[in-house]
Amino acid sequence: MFSDITWGQIGQASLETLYMVALSTIGAVVLGLPLGIWLYLCGPGGVAANRPLYQVLSVVVNIVRSVPFIILLIALIPITEWIVGTSIGVNAAIVPLVVGAAPFYARIAETSFREVDPGVVEAAQSMGASIWQLIFRVLLPEARPGLISGATITAVTLISYSAMSGVIGGGGLGDLAVRYGYERFETGVMLLTTALMIVLVEIMQWVGDRAAYHFARRER
Amino acid sequence: MLLIWLDGITHVYESGNRPVVALDDVTLHIEAGDIFGVIGFSGAGKSTLLRTINLLEKPSRGRVVVDGRELTALPKRELQEARKRIGMIFQHFHLLKSATVEENVQFPLALAKVPSQKAKRRVEDLLALVGLEGYEKHYPAQLSGGQKQRVAIARALANDPVVLLCDEATSALDPETTQSILDLLVDIHQKLGVTMVVVTHEMSVVSRICRHVAVMEQGKIVEQGGVIDVLLEPKSAVAKRLLGKRDGQLAGRFPGYEVKPDALLCEAILLGDLAYSPVLAQVAATHGVTFTILSGTVDVLGGKPYSHMVLDWHGDLDSVQAAWRRLRDVGAKVRPLRLAAAGEFELEVTG
Ligand SMILES: Nc1ncnc2c1ncn2[C@@H]1O[C@H](COP(=O)(O)OP(=O)(O)OP(=O)(O)O)[C@@H](O)[C@H]1O
Ligand SMILES: [Mg+2]
Numbered sequence: 001m002f003s004d005i006t007w008g009q010i011g012q013a014s015l016e017t018l019y020m021v022a023l024s025t026i027g028a029v030v031l032g033l034p035l036g037i038w039l040y041l042c043g044p045g046g047v048a049a050n051r052p053l054y055q056v057l058s059v060v061v062n063i064v065r066s067v068p069f070i071i072l073l074i075a076l077i078p079i080t081e082w083i084v085g086t087s088i089g090v091n092a093a094i095v096p097l098v099v100g101a102a103p104f105y106a107r108i109a110e111t112s113f114r115e116v117d118p119g120v121v122e123a124a125q126s127m128g129a130s131i132w133q134l135i136f137r138v139l140l141p142e143a144r145p146g147l148i149s150g151a152t153i154t155a156v157t158l159i160s161y162s163a164m165s166g167v168i169g170g171g172g173l174g175d176l177a178v179r180y181g182y183e184r185f186e187t188g189v190m191l192l193t194t195a196l197m198i199v200l201v202e203i204m205q206w207v208g209d210r211a212a213y214h215f216a217r218r219e220r
Numbered sequence: 221m222l223l224i225w226l227d228g229i230t231h232v233y234e235s236g237n238r239p240v241v242a243l244d245d246v247t248l249h250i251e252a253g254d255i256f257g258v259i260g261f262s263g264a265g266k267s268t269l270l271r272t273i274n275l276l277e278k279p280s281r282g283r284v285v286v287d288g289r290e291l292t293a294l295p296k297r298e299l300q301e302a303r304k305r306i307g308m309i310f311q312h313f314h315l316l317k318s319a320t321v322e323e324n325v326q327f328p329l330a331l332a333k334v335p336s337q338k339a340k341r342r343v344e345d346l347l348a349l350v351g352l353e354g355y356e357k358h359y360p361a362q363l364s365g366g367q368k369q370r371v372a373i374a375r376a377l378a379n380d381p382v383v384l385l386c387d388e389a390t391s392a393l394d395p396e397t398t399q400s401i402l403d404l405l406v407d408i409h410q411k412l413g414v415t416m417v418v419v420t421h422e423m424s425v426v427s428r429i430c431r432h433v434a435v436m437e438q439g440k441i442v443e444q445g446g447v448i449d450v451l452l453e454p455k456s457a458v459a460k461r462l463l464g465k466r467d468g469q470l471a472g473r474f475p476g477y478e479v480k481p482d483a484l485l486c487e488a489i490l491l492g493d494l495a496y497s498p499v500l501a502q503v504a505a506t507h508g509v510t511f512t513i514l515s516g517t518v519d520v521l522g523g524k525p526y527s528h529m530v531l532d533w534h535g536d537l538d539s540v541q542a543a544w545r546r547l548r549d550v551g552a553k554v555r556p557l558r559l560a561a562a563g564e565f566e567l568e569v570t571g
Contacts, residue, residue, distance in 0.1 A: 123314035126274055127328040127379075128303035137330065141318040218359045219317040 005180055005189055010173075014196055016090050017172035020097060020162045021200075025155040027098035028105045032154075033147070035061070035102065036109025037135055043110065047121065047134060061103040069100050069161050073168060080168075093170030097161055105154045112146030113139050145216035152208025156201050163197075173197050223383060223415050224250035224273060229282035231268050231439075242268040243279065244439035250432075252382070255409055255416045257426035257447065259462060260436030266419040269436065270385050273417065274306045275299060287382050304332050307376030307414075311388040313368040315360040321347070321371050322356040328378040346374040349411070350404060366397035373404065383415040384408075390425060402429050423462050427451055427521045435459045447522035452489055452553060474514045477532075484533040484540045485514075489553040495525040499550060507543040509535030530557065 039057055042050040064072070073096045080095040081087045116139060124138045140147070163174020173193045181190020231243035242265045250256045258266050271277040272284060275291050284291045291302055315324050325346050329339040347353055350370040360368055369389060376384055386405070390398040406429050409416060418430060426433050426447060433451075434444035435458055443456040454460045479485065490499065495518065504510055516529040533540045544554045 117314065117317075119310060119312055119314035120316060122276060123308070123310065124327075124331075126276055126303060126306070126308040126385075127331055127375075128300040129331050130297075130300055133331055137327065138316065142316060144318060215318070219361055 005176070005186070010176065010192065010196070013171060013173045013176045013193070014200075016170075017159065017162055017174065017197070017200065020090055020093055020165065020170065020172055021155055021158045021204075024094050024097035024101060024158050024162070025151060027094065028101035028154050028158070029151055031098065031102035032105030033109050035106035036113065037139065039106060039110040040113035040139070041131070043114075045118070047125070047131065061106055064099065064103045065107070067100075069096070070164050070167065072096050072100050073164060077168070088169040090171050092168055093162065093165035093172075097158055097165065100161060101154050101158055104157065105150060108150030108153065109143070109147055112143040112150060115146060116142040145212045145219070148208060148212040148215065152205060152212070155204050155208070159197055159201055159204075173200075221252045222249055223252040223254075223287055224248070224417070225283075225285040226269070226272065227283040227285065229269075229272055229279045229284070231265075231272065231277060232280045241439050243272065246282075246439070246441055248434060248441065248444075250383075250415065250417060252415050253413055254432055255405075255418060255430045257430035257433035258417065258419045258436060259421065259423065259426050259433060260458065261421060261462070264436040265439040266421075266436055267387055268439075270387050270417060270419045273383070273385055274303050274308060304328065304379045305381050306383055306385065307379070307381035308385040309369065309372045309376050309387070309389045311391045313360070313365075313372045313392075315368055315371055315375075317360050319359075320356065321352060321358050321360070321363070324360070324371055325374045325378060328375060332379055342378060343374075346377060349377070349408065350374045364397075365393050366400060369393065369397075369401050370404065373401075373408070377408070377412070377414070381414060383417060386416060386418045388420055389418070391420070391422070398425075405429055421462075423451070424519070427519055431522055435462070448491065448524070451521060452491075474530075477512075477514060479532065484535075484537070485557040486531055486533065486544060487553075487555045487557055488529050488531055488547065489526065491521065491526045491551070491553075492524045494551055495527045499547070499552065500531075503543050503546050503550075507535070507539045507546065509533055509539050509543055 035057070039054065039061070040046055041048045042054045042057070044051075044054070046054075067075070076096045076099060077087045080092050083095055084092050086092050120142060121134065121138060124134055129137065160174065162170065162172050163178060165172065166175030166178050173196055177190050177193040177197075180186045181193065226246060226248040229243050229246045229248075230241070233240040233242055246265075246269060248269075258269060260266050268277055272279050273286065275284060279292070282292070286302070286306065289302055291299060294302060316327065319327065322343055325343045326339050329342060334342070343356075347356065350373050352367065352370050352374065355363070355367065360371065363371065389405075390401050393401060402425065405416065405418075408414065409429075416429075418425065420426060430447050432445065433447050434441045435450065435454075435456055436442065437456070437458045443450060443454070443459050450459060451463065454463055488500070490497075500511070511531040511533045514530040514532055516527060518525070518527040520526070533543070535543075544556075547554050
């Protein structure tokens, strides 16, 4: 059933997927969180409400989000080459994964901040909080459960995105599933790799839910 | 000493399709050490007025001076500094739900970069002041409304404010908890001497803790003065209506009691020591008359006890009027009531 594929390859692919998803999730959060804060602050009713700026940011985010990932993957090749030094391989795949997921995470973060009680934000302002104090001492802690669930959703989404990175030799489980399972009709490989990805999703979801629950529990 | 000076404040909300004038050329002086009430019906502009004091709302026109500093002229950084000395509490508490009681109270100290050892001691003192020792590690979700408001009060006092702004601080609480929070505010006022501005739509809050009061309607202050004067002799229609809400029974009928057309009804108000004295019974006995109490309240007004009653007097006209004169002589306010056409009672305007 597994003609020219070894368990070693499957193990390797699993690690590649984990590596890609972990790094690109971190990248998406690192870029998306400040963007989300920015969207929130200059958005409607925000502390630094600025309609034109918000609309520009919003349109950019929406454009990136609406481009199909496979197109983003190819369109970003020059930038990837510039950042990573190569346009193929696991590391090269991380760049488009981050670019694709950061605006997604930014929107989730923006929504989480909007769910912070505006009264609390106002109370902090009445106490003389600066904008940085507001971000670090109010918004981030108060929105923490939502931000963590958002990171989980992003990571899970990235697992399926990462499957497409095979196009640029990104590797990983999804790539294996497509190359062997789909293109060579090796149903066994396809089933096994898909099952592994499902397990991966389940584990991430579980870990993320536990973390979000940990912070949200005492707040209810 | 003048602590708060609002000078010609106009505030227009532009949001929505037509502008709302929430404050219309309001000028207000509040003395240091006062407990100043702002009362009015919903939408009168009370919250906007309060939020103008710490510039949470920037007025469209006018100046705000607090503690000798013109806040409306300060750049952002300095305004943030000035706000640290203006505490504020809210109807819905607005505590950080992700932080413990201790962390919530420490929050303004952290904003002001107070060293953590000093802040810790301050938090302990504050929690003792509001009666929440032992709740340090609790989260707001684990507290009752009254306890949350205590945390909010401790938080508002953390940076030794010169003024405490209270926006409907007891409106989300039951009557008993309301009383305990009002007691706490009075206690804090006595201990710390902090000036308080109390926004409310409940006359009872004003009568229980305030020294001075401003009555608002449609973005204007229509009446202001000492609480005793305004509450006992309201001049504006709004103040009368707000009082009517409290003494609803006064204007209404007395169920099951037949008031004769020639009944000698009066409203009697006893203030201060008089409220707790047997003066009514004594005077009635001296003049050989009796009375029925149709309604009555005993409460605290501007820090003094007072009682407010509607009485139906029995006896001949001369004796009853002599009794009323005697009561006025000892300091009671006695105002005759007459039966209006619809069978309702009205205050008769007398000299
Ligand atoms: N953010 C806002 N945008 C537009 N209009 C507002 C805003 N806040 C208040 N208003 C309007 O301004 C007027 C005064 O409101 P304000 O909240 O000061 O009244 P209030 O006396 O505090 O009433 P309440 O007792 O209901 O709290 C109202 O007509 C209200 O609709
Ligand atoms: Mg209000």
